Amino acid sequence: MVIKRFAQALTAISLAVVAGCANTEAAVTPPPGVPSPNTCGTVNLAINPWSGSAANVAVVGYLLKEELRCKVNTYELSETASWAGFVDGSIDVILENWGHDDLKKKYIDGQKVAVALGMTGNKGVLGWYVPQWMAEEHPEILDWRNLNDYTDLLKTTATGTKGQFLGGDPSFVTKDTQLIENLKLNYTLVYAGSEDKLIAAFRRAQKQKTPLLGYFYEPQWLLSDVKLTKIPLPRYKPGCDADADAVTCDYQPYDLDKVARKKFVDSGSPAATFLKNWTWTNDDQNAVARDLTQGKMTPDQAAKKWADTNREVWEKWLP
Template sequence: MVIRRVVQALAALSLTVAAGCATTETAITPPPGVPSPDTCGTVNIAINPWSGYAANAAVVGYLLKEELNCKVNSYELTETASWAGFVDGSIDVILENWGHDDLKKKYIDGQKVAVELGLTGNKGVIGWYVPQWMTEEYPDITQWRKLNEHASLFKTATTGEKGRFIAGDPSFVTKDTNLIENLELDYTVEYLGSEDKLIAAFRKAQKNRTPAIGYFYEPQWLLSDVELAHIPLPRYKVGCDADPDEVTCDYQPYDLDKIARKAFVDSGSPAATFLKNWTWTNNDQNQVAKDMVQGKMTADQAAKKWADGNREIWEKWIP
């Protein structure tokens, strides 16, 4: 009788423990379609055509793979095409967004397929620049009202009597043509075709002390090698560029931010939390970009170099 009671008690205890285990397992199983907290899955990253963005993608992609075991796909796209990827799910995140209030209105407020994911930590400056040596030879060259007096310095066979104003990738969202027309300046915009060619043009102008004027921006690794002088235009005020045809003010300064696909963020993927946590500085970005472009490192090599020297920074991004 005693033995039977002991056996019955042990059987009851076993059932209780088994039930407890089943209850615990059920509690941590996520709903269908939602990954468990330790599962990353696939992350599709848009890569826009400038070296700073590629540096962002290198470090983010490297750490997503190495620390969270994510599968990372990268797609080289223009800014506008990147946003369109939120609609069909082909893009999960844009790592460096420069304003684009019109696209935010369309895809975040209107179609509700995207969400803001916070700031990158980078400060974006777009504007007009000349090589620093020109400010020594022509002290008033950075006064926009004096630019017509110096237009002949920048003339080429293709621009005739007007000065050549250089720009990079024609897919970049710029307002230089309108600014030149509205400020009544004797210049013609010439798109060189890419950021690389724009960099090469400014580097050549600095090395050979030949005149050059054009569009450029920060953060940009080149500025650690070649000194460029910024030409302030009429001060930017909110709304001054609302009508592109009438714009006469300088570019807006940007606190660069991240945009993600809403369904990706809502999925519970730890990658989304990582991307929300990720922030760094212009100097961080420039270091990696310079290693990739000038140092000829692969994206993973440059990312590993930065990660090995900055563990205290990126550990805070890991969910």
């Protein structure tokens, strides 16, 4: 009889425990299609064609894998193609957006497939640059109104009697063609073809003291190795570039921001919270970009190097 009562008691306790577990599980189980708060799932990140973007993705992707156990896919895409990925779900996050009010209007306000995710902490500067030696030997060139006096110095066999203006990757969203035309400058835009080739051209121009005028930007690791001088164009004012074909002002200075696929943000994935929290500095980005390009490290190697010495920074990003 004692044994029978003991067995009945054990059975009752077991049922209570199972019921308790079932009730607990029901309380934390998310709606169908929404992952558990502790389940990251898959994150698709766009890598745009400049080293700063690759540095962002290297560190963010590494920490998503190591700390949140996410599966991370990366895709090398132009800026425009990255935004289009929000529509079919092939891209979840763009980690470095340079303005693009037109794309925000289309995908955030219009189609409502994307949402703003906050600032990256990086300060973006676009513009026209010359090697430091040119700024020192020809200081007058730093006034854009004098640029037509230097066409003979800057002309090439490809540009004939006009000076050469060197652009970067043709997929970069720039307004150099319009500026050259609207400011009545006797120059022809020639594309280097990629960020790597643009960097090599400026490095060579400074080292060999060959004339060069071209498009460049910050943050960019090269600027800690090779000094370039920015030529101020007519001052930027909000709205001065509203008509792209008629623009005559300098590039807008940017507080770079992040954009994400709306369904990804609404999914409940802890990765979405992590990415909202992620911010760092130009120096952080440049250090990782240098390791990727000059140190020939893999993305995980460069990211681990940065993460090992900056734990106090990235721990604040965790959900």
